[in-house]
Amino acid sequence: MLKLYYAPGTISIAVALGLEEAGLAYEPVKVDFAAAAQTKPEYLAINPKGRVPALITEAGTILTETGALLEYIADLAPQAGLIPTDAEEAAHMRSVMFYLASTMHVAHAHKMRGSRWADKPESHADMQAKVPQTVRASAEYVQSDCLRGDFVLGDRISIADLYLFIVCNWIEGDGVPRKDFPEIDAFLPRMDARDSVKSVRAKGML
Template sequence: MLTLYYAPGTISIAVALTLEEAGLPYEAVKIDFKSAEQTQPDYLSINTKGRVPALALPDGTVLTETGALLEYIADVAPSAKLIPTDPALAAHMRSAMYYLASTMHIAHAHKLRGSRWASQQSSFDDMTSMVPQTMAACATYVETHLLRGDSVSGQSFSIADPYLFVVCSWLEGDGVSIADYPKIQNFMTTMEARQSVKTIREKAML
């Protein structure tokens, strides 16, 4: 069985949602960020990066990085059809995921993870103050360029959708009103209606 190491409110929930969508059995192991469990030897022996998600395979192999895990799930559960068959749509899906990983997630992290880039409190304060502006700019890009109707691909559910759902769930906490972005608001409503989201909420993971 697969084992997913996750923390509520983090991007690791995108992997849990995708596992549900794929119908793959898995065990979910919560990593307590409040007690800094991710920095302790037991977890570092699983993922030396000290971050989530991590996905342990039945043979003991451990995979990390959200995008890679989502691609893995899609590959081992082809019947779920989680990647568009059209090459251009698949490329658009991946471009959305890369944007979320390289830009929007980083903008969000500046609020609480400033120590990754600086060491002075004044720097932390400056980064935090910029988060509403940078996340609003990201939301505008998502609204204008990434979403195509009810999903990223515009045709069917793909692995980019749980990724986007989790990242957009951070917007309100970052000072950005989803109501200002009709496409994002519709996307979030559509996602909330999916059984995968309902299941993860029932499990108190989201």
């Protein structure tokens, strides 16, 4: 069985949603960030980056990075149709995921993880102060260029939506009101209604 290392409130939950959407059995293993478990030798032996998610395959291989894990899950369950067969649609889906990983998630991380980029407290404070502006700019891009209807691909779900759902759930905590972005505000409850999200919530992961 697949084993997913996750922490509530983190992007790792997108991978849990992918497993649920794909109908794949998995064992969720919580990494207790409050106890700094991600920094301990036991977890660093699994993921030397000290981050989640990490996925152990049935062959015992350890895989990391959200986008890569979502692609892997989609490949394991092609019948779920989580990656489009059309090349241009697939490119759009991946462009959204790469944007979330490289830009929007990083903007969010500046609020609490400034030590990744700077040492001085005043630098951390400056990054924190910038978060509402940079996350708002990202939300504007998501609304104008990423969502092409109900979902990233219009009328059907893909792995990009699972990623987007988690990231967009952070925006209000980053000082960006959802109501300012009606497409995002409609997208989130649409995702909440899915069985995958309900299942992950029932497991206490989300």
